[in-house]
Amino acid sequence: MLAAWLLLIVASQASAASNNEYWNFANQTIPNVDARWNENLGAFVSHHGPLDTRLNSNMLQLYALAALNNQTGLVRHDDRARKLVSLLLKAPAYVTSAKSTSGSGLGVAHYPGWTGNASGGARGEMHMSIDPKVAEAMAAAWKARNKLGLSSAQSKLIADCITKDARSSLFKFPTPTLNQWNWAGEMWMHAAEVSGDWSTATVQYRQQIVRFLTGVGATQSGMKSPNLNQGYGFMYGPEFPASQWPNTANSTEYGNIVFSGLAYYDKMVAHGMPRLSSREEELLRLWSQRTLFGEWTHSGYTNWDTGLGYLRWHLMRYWAWSMSGLLSLGAQDILAFNPSQKAWASSILDNSLALYSRWAIHDGGLPGYQFDIPGTFSMTPDDDGLLNATRFAIIAAQAADQGWGEVLPVQPPGMFAHDPDIKRLAVSTPNYSTSLLQAQQETGYGGLELNRLFDGQANPVSGVAGRQEHAFGIIVRRSGQSVLLTQPGKLLGYTRSAWGLKLNGNTVSNLQSFQDGLTATAWIQSNSGDKAVVSHRFDADSITTTRTITGRGGTLNIYLPVWGSSSSPAGLSSTPKVYSGALIAITSSEGGGYTAGFAGLPASTTISLQSTAPQPGNPHGRYAVVLIFPVSDKGISFTQTIHPA
Secondary structure, rough: HHHHHHHHHHHHOOOOOOHHHHHHHHHHHOOHHOOOOEEOOOEEEOOOOOOHHHHHHHHHHHHHHHHHOOOOOOOOOHHHHHHHHHHHHHOEEEOOOOOOEEEEEOOOOOOOOOOOOOOOOOOOEEEHHHHHHHHHHHHHHHHHHHHOOOHHHHOOOOOOOHHHHOOOOOOOOOEEEOOHHHHHHHHHHHHHHHHOOOOHHHHHHHHHHHHHHHOOOOOOOOOOOEEEEEOOOOOOOOOOOOOOOOOOOOOOOHHHHHHHHHHHHHHHHHHOOOOOOHHHHHHHHHHHHHHHHHEEOOOOOOOOOOOOOOHHHOOOHHHHHHHHHHHHHHHHOOOOOOOHHHHHHHHHHHHHHHHHHHHHHHHHOOEEEEOOOOOOOOOOHHHHHHHHHHHHHHHHHHHOOOHHOOOOOOOOOOEEEEEEOOOOEEEEEOOOEEEOOOOOOOOOOOOOOOOEEEEEEOOOOOOOOOOOHOOOOEEEEEOOOEEEEEOOOOOOOOEEOOOOOEEEOOEOOEEEEEOEEEEEEEEEEEEOOOOEEEEEOOOOOEEEEEEEEEOOOOOEEEEOOOOOOOOOOOOOOOOOEEOOOOEEEEEOOHHHHHHHHEEEEOOOEEEEEEEEEOOOEEEOEEEEEEEEEOOOOOOOOEEEEEEEO
């Protein structure tokens, strides 16, 4: 059962999860997928009807890795693997002409190539993300061809299909792929594995990386923004200006996916590829550091902001795909930014698998998304869940195949990443994770306050993304009007500064580890002249926020968000009472909680519960804790200290 693997990891990270334990995880993750096998069709059947190429290629890859590692159990079905190879090497899964295929967005039609559908007679979408993952599964099957019992004809056809696809118009340099160079890099890696032609693959792979790097710190020809922002966060839409959505937030999920292409750098060098320049390699090390420090949390979940907003936010298949970034961090030697890089990534990897186990148990085995935020890109919940289970099983199998079980995991120190241009700061410690991000017009969250707050086990203890009354922050009201908001959730025409970062009083870089004393300060000023300076101090187990308010006075409201419908701060109601200065404990039966303490508030401060409507970032939220007091035109300065429980 998944519970057994969860207990193993939660009990201690003093020793590594063994390779066998990774295989146990894979076996325990796929019973619901195994039940979808149709012997007559020789395929796994999705709930929505057509045979899904991704689902079936995922299971082929799992079977192949199991055969290579002499495993048993649900992960080992040589007979099914042979049938899946046959299914995925013929139309409509693999096509050589435009018949019965369609393209969409980045899904440029290319021939030959794989489509998203393996059902006879149905139209199949061609998308550049499909081919490399099918090729990865096919290459694994080719390596395990003797153990799987593939015929010589099947083995030859695998090599032929992958090689011809890599040489197709879509993946052969210089065809532009925006900044998603990883798809072509991966295709050429697998083509070299099955064909032995490393000379062509190394040239193609290097050209893809060099072109990507020309767009770091500059704008490539034909594009309107760089590939990475000033803090090395991934810009999803280089074809759009940097000031335009989706580039106003980095893309955590696609940043990891594209970064995963670097997993093959060392191997390409070993097969004769000239190394990049020292400057280019240093850029990639900075990107590696950013990927770990800015996109992951100690709990194993991503520190998730995305330029795609609610389209794919918290869809678990994107979390699963993001984990390929963790595996890439462990595959690096030449590009490692720190000698502890793999040990840190190993800790987060094990926590990710344990976290998935916990959520899978809670949701009955096939979770599709988290926090009741389904995402526009979600399929049916069952189909998302099937795909997620296979991806997490593959991550565990790949970890075992790559020997992660021999790596002693080391919990990373506190870590942060700062993007000066988009005004984002991501912070994670073993006890909590959070981020700050400028107000987002499209998603409606952000400002000068914590966007969200998770505890060390990835339980949200505030909204996943909040604004105004539904977020940490203050609102000053005068004559019934809101005149100053520190977490407005949308652009209000206010001026604001960039985050000023200091660590124990000293100016720091945009990427760094820390223990205590990381401080971020910014300000916001309304058109009416009211101003708030907000300074957050991040320590290992707490966040202390100092707010200094000046202006023309009014009524100041401090908001403490409450996660979920079952939360109930003890002793509070809608009737205001005088705040005694005691710690405020906010807990939730849905998991997690925090305490809030204040200093510097006037004696007249009242505290109460305020009813709120559910929000996209807190779909079951019912209320917030609010503290209220009058403020004169002389202003006020006070502190708030949050301890996630």
